Amino acid sequence: SSGINAEWPLRPGENLEKCENLKKLDLTVNFIAELTSIESLRSNIFLEEMYMTGNPCAKFERYREFVVGTLPQLGRLDGIDVTNTERLEAVQDLPNIRKSIVDEQEDYVLQQQKKKEGTGGRWYTDIGAETQSSATIEDISELTDAKKKKYRLRLCVDTTA
Numbered sequence: 660s661s662g663i664n665a666e667w668p669l670r671p672g673e674n675l676e677k678c679e680n681l682k683k684l685d686l687t688v689n690f691i692a693e694l695t696s697i698e699s700l701r702s703n704i705f706l707e708e709m710y711m712t713g714n715p716c717a718k719f720e721r722y723r724e725f726v727v728g729t730l731p732q733l734g735r736l737d738g739i740d741v742t743n744t745e746r747l748e749a750v751q752d753l754p755n756i757r758k759s760i761v762d763e764q765e766d767y768v769l770q771q772q773k774k775k776e777g778t779g780g781r782w783y784t785d786i787g788a789e790t791q792s793s794a795t796i797e798d799i800s801e802l803t804d805a806k807k808k809k810y811r812l813r814l815c816v817d818t819t820a
Contacts, residue, residue: 679703681703686710688712688713690715691715692764693764694725697730701730704732709733724749
């Protein structure tokens, strides 16, 4: 099948529900922290493959379960096949998974706000005690707002249908 690849400065889910033949979506390294934004992709019934690695939301504890439960049409997520068992369990537990994701999103936003305030709400003696994962988040927060707003989406649409 032939496909069209395009890049647009969009946020995840914005107007993508109108791309009826969307088969593959690459949101890699787009600074996405609001994982619930993918809920707008439910109507993309032909969406088979999606990549979200390198985004803050991909580090959330129940990230994969949420994406698979929200978009059960996916066959692959981040290059890993979705199993039928994984899909069934995620769909059945989606309300609990979603609550966990919403809590993590809120925690992430609070964490970012504290970091913008300077020391992140820590005593000065704790400043040098960064872990590798928090240093990565800090690196992201130091990027300019202009760079954060530059989202790249790669779409693959089947034009044979």
